[in-house]
Amino acid sequence: MKKKLSILVTTVGLMVFNSCTNLNEIVLDEASASGLSDKQAAEGIISPVYALLPNIFQHTNYFALQEISTDEAILPYRGGTDWGDNGIYLAMHQHTHTSTDPNIRNTWNLILQGMSRSITAINSLPTLNDPSAKTFLAEARGMRAYYSMLTLDMFGLVFVKDDLGENSKIIRGDEAVEYIKSELLAIEPLVDPNVGPGRISKGVVWGLLARLYLNAAVYRDPYAAQFTFKPEDMDKVVEYSDKIINSGMYQLSRDYFSLFNDDNHNNKELIFAVDQRADLNGHNRMAYFSLSGDQFPLPAYPNANGTDGPGITPDFYRTWVTANAPKDPAAADPRFYKQNLSIYSNPADSCVAAENFNINRGILRGQQYGLIRRNGVFLKCPDGKMKVGKLFHDTRNKPTLAVDFTEQIDFTVAGSNYNTGFRVEKYEFSKKSVSGRNFGEADIIILRLADVYMMRAEAKLRKSNDAASALADVNLVRAARTATTPAPALTSMTLDLLFRERGFEFYWEMLRRTDMIRFGKYEGTWTEKTNTDKNKRVFPIPQTAIDGASNIPGYLKQNAGY
Template identity: 30%
Template structure:
């Protein structure tokens, strides 16, 4: 299955170069490209492959969805650490909610998502005249493309709110639609295509936008409906989430199984972006965001680029965990030393702090202000400007395969744990209690983390537990907004203005499209 997906994801780039005797066209058009099913499938895979970039794009002047959702919250920060991490002050402004309409992060994310929408629109236009596949498959591919387009629009809705709905290739300089209109468009699209999507267990279902992925998206959409539209949809959230529960997914026995190098085999992952160590290695960014470059070889044997020594979590967030017992929390670097692999006293969580050791048991040494000293990651970070090269805990939620040249772990977008949290929250907000089967499932999540189970749940505790379980999965900003905590104060961030719950429409986009209105609160 994994190898088939690699072929699919690479199809768009390989389909015209593997056969040296193939006919060469002077111009590739819809009429001469879609000659067989393989060419159709390779084209359909192109918007899927683009998801990796949308989620994990990064430069020193901006970023994709993942970093926007994490670095503007209490969960993560990218402080300046000596000579590392200033990057024109982008990450300082993002964390403190002091960003401007010209910050590159918003332009990068906006452009990436509209590129994905354009890919879908272009293929949907071409599909009207394609007869290289049968009508049933054609209907499914069209449904998948509309589903992916809806997913791109969900991220635009969540991040920017009032965005243009573009469904044709000849819509030029469109004006903003309201956030309510975008919400309704996503909902109507998903409900219209859902029955034509593949299901879990169908041939080639994994990594595709399935009926279960569609229901996962609706679950997240309805959970946030009150934020997006002003009208709560708690009952709808519960009902569509129940459809996912009935789809033969199951919680893993180990907390980190959904993030292992073989996580394509995890029954907990509802929708993931397939990755490849050589040809689809975007996940290495998540490793590089947080790790120190000195960790790369002695700890992980990683053959790719070293870490950026950038993204960290500070004491205030780390201590929302039971740091002594929660299996999701502390990662002891001594587990790398041969002979310690099965030592039960050495914890294998997702946050590295304290002294760092290599596989040979020797200390890893710093290079800048810690030059020649044992590298000891510090939970206490003074502020966003004055860190040192060892400031902050580092996250390694996704397993690093020793000696690898890249990451083959698939990027998880929806998993079953989130669905249980969604039902629990919607039930509590709807005036009820957490249903027993959902409480039991959340207790499975607690039990595998080696922490006490719940007899009952409050919204406040649910918020904390979801934060612990779903850390570094790109959900924190959305959750903080829904719980009305996003504009509050936390470590090195003062109370921010309410309009900051939406990012600004990028000024660079408004410069070329005068029909785009700016979101309220930002300078026009």
């Protein structure tokens, strides 16, 4: 849905979640603009409902909560000067975060703003006569359900509201699960199956229902010593997974990393994604967040570099090594790494045509090679090609420190240096960007077909320990990546092996925290993290929201342990 359809805006002060958090904002109200057809008005009303997804999925919002809190990602205080941020990333990783964490606050506010826009659309669209209004109304309800799933997953509650003038009702546990379920079931027959991954479609509804049923045991009792996965819930996971798989609308991608390319919007594996095509003002932060400040992926942009952000923990890396031994994981599994620069295997290949220059993808280890920048410009070979060579930390004024990524990374001085930690380059740097960083076209994936197969496998294991069927689903995904030699078939399947496989397939895709909680791993110990407090499964409600609700006693209570 193109945001440029928002032809005229009027400023409306709207506080949708009264007494909860300050959501005064500019609301797009195209329906009130003169000269618009009902179809144009409907398009203008639904557009803002999706518009905040790129902000939610920024590197310092949802990603921080879902990945840096886990055993996959760690972000130290780089060199004692970068990513200090008052210790919030250290605390997030160690599960000592508080209700004043700005990433938690921003994520909360953005989700509730998205929900407020959904409610605005739900109230406005029925006044329009164009047939598209009914479809968009179903999508608005679907997005409200999705935003509700996010608040339930991260904060343990859901806000229920239909009338813009009333306070939201707060529900939790089984009541919240049933509410989201009822909303998704109500729109299932109404949404269009063929609108692409950037909008709520029938496939998205089925996928969200499967995800809801799979996590229902956690959502009903997030602090349980052991989660109770009801057989009837697992049956529903299988039912809705089957609907997606048997629909014929989606297919597994032969090339794993093409899932994260600039042109992935039309990749048939994507079911639901943050639409980030260039005219939608998307961003490219997932591409540059982890890279070194001395890695420059685009010859056209000598100022577009990485941030020396998070690396993967040694613990997560070792799962790859153990699973693939004696082979190196890069040789054994095409999801781990993709070499694009031949200099890594042939040191003589030090000149590359600008149009052919592409940095490597996946998990990056050891000495890094790339474009060499001097005095703000890239060096070139005598034939005009781009000069490629070993990289050093020149931008950090450490010209003798090689960009040589080490396995070890932690919160010590040595473990926090600029070169520590293997890095992740999963999403492609956008060649169509107008800045080299922002406005990247790669859609950020929310749900894809591989996850559907994995959910079905997990449901069969949890209900009846049907290891054979689960193994078949997992191996089908592994075997699908035939653009190169696919990962070899597994010979057995357990819940622990499935958890490991989900890490291999979905690393850096903002699923890890939810997975770790469901599999009973979140209270475990990993690099720099020993906290076993089960209250940390749920994030604190931001203090700003608690303060905003203080005029209604008992309305919004802080989550346990904060």
